[in-house]
Amino acid sequence: xxxxxxxxxxxxxxxxxxxxxxxxxxxxxxxxxxxxxxxxxxxxxxxxxxxxxxxxxxxxxxxxxxxxxxxxxxxxxxxxxxxxxxxxxxxxxxxxxxxxxxxxxxxxxxxxxxxxxxxxxxxxxxxxxxxxxxxxxxxxxxxxxxxxxxxxxxxxxxxxxxxxxxxxxxxxxxxxxxxxxxxxxxxxxxxxxxxxxxxxxxxxxxxxxxxxxxxxxxxxxxxxxxxxxxxxxxxxxxxxxxxxxxxxxxxxxxxxxxxxxxxxxxxxxxxxxx
Numbered sequence: 001x002x003x004x005x006x007x008x009x010x011x012x013x014x015x016x017x018x019x020x021x022x023x024x025x026x027x028x029x030x031x032x033x034x035x036x037x038x039x040x041x042x043x044x045x046x047x048x049x050x051x052x053x054x055x056x057x058x059x060x061x062x063x064x065x066x067x068x069x070x071x072x073x074x075x076x077x078x079x080x081x082x083x084x085x086x087x088x089x090x091x092x093x094x095x096x097x098x099x100x101x102x103x104x105x106x107x108x109x110x111x112x113x114x115x116x117x118x119x120x121x122x123x124x125x126x127x128x129x130x131x132x133x134x135x136x137x138x139x140x141x142x143x144x145x146x147x148x149x150x151x152x153x154x155x156x157x158x159x160x161x162x163x164x165x166x167x168x169x170x171x172x173x174x175x176x177x178x179x180x181x182x183x184x185x186x187x188x189x190x191x192x193x194x195x196x197x198x199x200x201x202x203x204x205x206x207x208x209x210x211x212x213x214x215x216x217x218x219x220x221x222x223x224x225x226x227x228x229x230x231x232x233x234x235x236x237x238x239x240x241x242x243x244x245x246x247x248x249x250x251x252x253x254x255x256x257x258x259x260x261x262x263x264x265x266x267x268x269x270x271x272x273x274x
Contacts, residue, residue, distance in 0.1 A: 003076035003077075003079050003080045003117070003125075004072070004076060004115040004116070004117070004148050005064060005067060005068050005072055005075040005076055005079055006068070006111070006114075006115060007068070008110075008111040008114070009064075009079065009108075009111045009112065009115065010061060010064040010065055010068060011061070011111075012104070012107050012108040012111045013060065013064065013079055013082055013083070013108070014057045014058075014060045014061035014064065015057060015100075015104050015107070016082070016083075016086055016091065016100045016104055016105075016108060017033070017056045017057060017060050017082060017086070018055065018056055018057035019055075019056065020101075024097070026089075026091070026097070026098045026100070027085070027086075027089040027091070027098050028056070028082065028085045028086065028089065030048065030056060030059075032085060033048075033056060033059060033060065034046075034048070036078060036081040036082060036085065037063055037078060039077075039081065040067075040074045040075070040077045040078035040081065041071075041074050041077075042063050042066070042067060042071070042074050042075075042078060045062070045063060045066045046059065046062075046063055047059050047062050047063075060082070063075075063078065064078065064079070072151070080125070083119075083123065083125050086098075086100065086123065087122070087123030087124075091123065092105060092121065092122050092123035093122075105119075105121060109121070112125065114140075114144060115144050115147075115148065116128050116141050116144040116145055116148070128141050130142075130169065134176075135177070138173055139173065139177075139268060139271065139272070142166070142169060142170050142173060142264065142268060143265065143268050145166050145261075145264070146166065146170075146260075146261045146262075146264040146265040146268060147261065147265070148261070149166055149257050149258060149260050149261025149264065150258055150261035150262060150265065151258075151261075152254050152257060152258050165230065165233055165260070166260050166261070166264050167188075167192065167226050167229060167230060167260050167263060167264055168188055168191065168192075168230065170195070170264040170267050170268065171188075171191045171192045171194070171195035171267070172191060172195075173271075174195040174198055174199060174267060174271055175191070175194055175195055175198060177271060178198040179198070182194075188227065188230045189227050192223060192226055192227065192230075193205065193223070195267065196219065196223060196267075199267060199270040199271060200270070201216075201219040201222075201223075201267075201270065202216035202217075202219040202220050202223075203219075203220065203223050204220055204223060204224065206220070208220075222263050222266065225259055225263065226260070226263050229256045229259060229260050229263075232245055232248055232252070232253075232256050233245065
């Protein structure tokens with residue numbers, strides 16, 4: 001799963017590669033940045049390559065800010081490489097001359113946590129195992145995946161640590177919060193319908209009315225779209241490789257994951273209002 005990048009992650013990672021506030025040198029070096037930026041395929045927008053003289057933090061921030069808007073996969077690859085390099089250089093070890101500082105690490109922990117990743121104080125970075133989460137923690141983790149899906153992040157379609165996709169996991173979570181457990185053998189349309197009903201959302205089983213609120217027409221449409229997205233899912237080896245069935249185009253995959261994020265986010269917002 002590709003690491004996500006957000007404005008907050010860009011800011012915290014940029015701070016981690018900077019020299020100390022006292023001006024003392026810290027790894028990674030500019031030469032290291034040359035290597036990692038090139039390996040991520042982002043040299044063409046590197047300020048140093050363009051002839052500018054900038055510090056390490058501004059250099060990384062410029063590259064990642066461009067990637068945030070134009071190539072998130074490459075940006076995620078760069079972030080992962082930098083975190084690994086900082087860890088290998090002692091950046092997370094308090095006794096090391098390359099230690100980045102407790103406050104900087106804590107800000108990075110919060111930044112990655114909000115995107116569904118766990119950054120340990122020793123620099124170990126991994127995606128959250130959603131099967132181990134429950135209640136509010138699972139709500140927030142699903143919300144992070146929904147945000148990424150809305151941005152078209154295809155790897156948000158299948159969730160870390162579970163065979164469920166985003167919509168299925170959200171429906172199961174809603175039912176569990178409402179009733180204490182969900183029917184694990186239920187097919188997706190039934191599971192989704194139960195979640196919609198639990199949230200007071202309209203389903204195709206509710207007859208339309210000329211006096212009903214417009215949002216209920218929208219919710220019926222959401223149900224049909226969610227079932228369609230689920231049917232596009234690759235059911236073989238969930239969690240590995242391409243999450244979509246063979247034959248689906250890139251345009252269709254992007255639309256599917258984005259609409260999944262919208263529907264999951266709407267359901268989670270509804271859950272919070274009850």
